[in-house]
Amino acid sequence: MSSPIRFYMDFASPYAYFASRAIEAVGAEFGRPVEWRPILMWAVLKAHGIAAPMDVPVKRSYLLADMERSAAFHGLDYRHPVKLPMSAHLAARLHHAVAAEDPATAGLLAHALFEAFFRDHRDVADMETLVAIGASVGLSRETVVEGATGTAGRALLEAAVAEAIGAGVVGSPYFIVDGEGLFGADRLPQVRWLLSGGRA
Template identity: 30%
Template sequence: MSKRVEFFFDLGSPASYLAWTQLPALCARHGAELVYRPMLLGGVFQATGNASPVMVPAKGKYMFVDLQRYAERYGVPFGLPPGFPINTLGLMRGLVATQLHAPERFEALLAVLFKALWAQRLNLGDAPVLDATLDAAGFDPQQFRALASQVEVKQALKQVTEEAVARGVFGAPTCFVEGQMFFGQDRLDFVEQALA
């Protein structure tokens, strides 16, 4: 049986974006399955008493420098969208809705949203900007919102978030390989080692 990498993430986490730029190729190198586990980072913070590094000014300032270093190492575009940090509840629900109702389109939507936020630096918390982004990528903004408002979708996001907390997750991104937990996009070398 091939190994699996469970990837717990939130679109609003810049470190989740950087991990996402690397994980598909990393998993492919080792014949591992990449399992996407969208969670709500705000819910994780609330449950664990953790907080975003930006809440500590010196730490937040350093974090952005460090993330930029990794983006340069990975050769990927990266910048902060206006209004950062944004509330990702609607985005995460829309993503979960697509994962549930149109799984074949999930990875394409994930790519659109991650790139819009962190490569194009768009404020997806602004409804017209989100609508234009979805529309340009061939996704129906009205359908995105309608599916995101379904009770089963809200419950699914809540369940994954609660599962993450129960498994020891306190931030994003967090990966699991055969029961081992790895926090942070700067721990992908350990993820790769666990797959080797």
């Protein structure tokens, strides 16, 4: 099997939302599985000593406008989230816990989480909202609560954050293709280029 594309992303990152279906399409095009790695971008940036982009007023102003424009560019419905920045640790833990047992359902869950937060204006940091999203992909309340708050999901997320720090991840989305890192939804053309033998 061809080596996978590793997809580091934060469920609170609009740019990861913009890239999420596109990177799966690129993976399918080149016969590469996509390994989702939910992380907490704030924790990764803190470890690297990098300021969060939304903490800088001029950058925040730019990004808020760019999010609207980028969603339109990617052809996606978008409503500015109920809160941003936000720690999506419950959603990330849940995804990791589900992925460990049922990768197919985890894939459905990932898209449902993104769409709830960035399209439907729902708060994915709220447990009842997570329970409802989980139910939409066939997860019981018990599975969602345990995944979001239990030790397994917590440990898997902590491991993913540590892995991202070690891999030099500097933003969300961040792709690793055959050992090469690419940051940003706007790097999708370069991902395709690399997979097409662009370095050859």
